[in-house]
Every structure is written in C-alpha cells, then in structure tokens.
Amino acid sequence: MKTYQKILGVVAITASTTGLLYSATVYGDDDDHEGGFGWFKQSKLDVAPVENAVYRAECGSCHFAYQPGLLPEKSWRKMMTGLEDHFGDNAELSPEVNKNILDYLVANSADKSDYKRSKKIAGSLKQDEVPLRISDTVYFKRKHNEIPARYVADNKDVGSYSKCAACHTRAEQGSYNEHEVKIPGVGRWED
C-alpha cells in the first residue's frame, strides 16, 4: 500500500469515528431510551438557542435567558401580560418592546418548535395547564426527580432550579444534555 493511501485510510477512519462520537455526544439523549438509534435520527438540539437580541437584552439582564422553546405559547402570553409582578419583581416593558418580545416567544414556543425537548415539554402538559415556571412542567419534574435537595435548593451555588446554567454547562447554547451537567460542589451527574 502506498503511503498516501495509508494516510487516506487513517484519515477516513478518524473522520468517521469522530463523526459517530460527535453525533452520540450532541444528540445522545440522557435516559430516555426510546429504543433503536434514537440519537441517530435526531437532527435538532434540545431547544433552539436564543437568537433575538431584544429578548436577550431585556430579559437576560436579570436572569438566564430561557429559550422560548422551554414553554408553550399560552405560558408566554400569560407571562408577558403580568410583567408588573414578575415572580415578585417589576419587569414592565413599553408596549412596543413587549409586543416585539412576545412575537418572538410565541413564534419559537415549545408547541411550535420541532426541537427535541421543546416537543417533550409541550407534550407533557394538560390542555388547561398554563405553567409560568419551566420547573412546573411534568417533563421537567420527571427529568429532575432523582436530584437530591442538597444539590440544588440547599446548594449555595445553585439555590434554585431556575438557574439552568448553574449546572447545565451548555444551557446558553440550548443544550441540556445530561452528560454536560456539572453540579457546583458536586461534579458530574450521571444516573
């Protein structure tokens, strides 16, 4: 075998291995075990990353800029009409900015998204349920039910489930893969 063929072979093998690992890392779902090569079919990340600068600036200045795909349309509509008491804070916006943000949230809400976790969140809700906290959704609860209180509520570096990025190291990018979880003071979480 000529040298260049050898090199080519090595490159090809490396590339395909890397590709496989990449798919498994990015798309591998934590503990869903939905049978077959679920991750192989997945083409979209957990939730769509935030792409709206106004939303990021207005909402992200006080808290993690939750991706719109983490709650359904009805939740966002309710949220944006009650900003004068936003979980105890005043977060009022001018009517124009409010509408701009609401339009973005609705267009990318969990029930309109084809991203993996968005679909699951939307699908886990009852028809008359309008959660204002992502942590109130059935899907969220199911995914976090094994985590002891000392890791979150009683962990001074976390304190609440509202701080996604405290443990999900790639939450900003819309990735909530279990293998990327690192709990402050505890370390990696694998169940």
Place this chain on the structure above:
Amino acid sequence: MMKILTTLIVTGFLLTAQSASASPAVEALLKVYSDAGAGPFSAEAGQRMWTEKHNHAEAPLERSCSTCHTSNLADSGKHAKTQKVIKPMAPVVNAKRLTDTKEIEKWFMRNCKWTFGRECSAQEKGDFLLYIQK
C-alpha cells in the same frame, strides 16, 4: 448687590460644572424633570436615598437600591433573587451607563416600584442621576 452677584456666579459655575460631566442622555432627562417643576437637583440627596431602607411584605423584607447595586457605584452588584451579576452603575467604570434615556426611564420605573413600592418623582430621579454620574 454683591451677594446676588456672588450667588449668580456660584450658580453659573455649578450649572457649568454639572453639565460638563453630564452625558447628553442625563442632560435631556434633567431638562424634562426641571420642566416638570423639579429641581434644583442634589447628588447628596441621591446618595442618601440610595441606601435608605424600605420595608416590604415579601422578601427581601428590607430593600434599598444598594440591595442589588451595593453602596459603591463602581462595584458590580447582584440581582437579589437570581444572583445574576449587575455591572457597575458608575459611568467612569462602565461607559454604557446613563447613555440612553429610554433605558434610564425603564429602570427607574421597574426599580423604584420594587424598592419604594411606587414610581419615583422627577425630583428623586434627578437627584439619583446626579449621584450616579459623579
């Protein structure tokens, strides 16, 4: 006569000094507040109000501007609930501060309601602006 002249000179000096360090956004807002009948404004009054505590039924039970922004304008603060870092308020260390009238009014609205339980008056807002821009 001499007294009036001195007062005029001192006032003139103070006004120049004030506008020399004020950003266009601050100048514009101070004019709005003055037109509404407020003034003269005082940085000392702003500073006093900054750490004044106000009681609330919900946590944090005692609130002041410094709850989140600390009592040193050059320091970073922290959101009382989310713990998200709030960049320093002082324009000398954070050039983005006090550059946009809409932004300033938005935060006055939100934060006065959270802290005082009501909107701030034109007088209070002017005093705060002078204190923050120092």
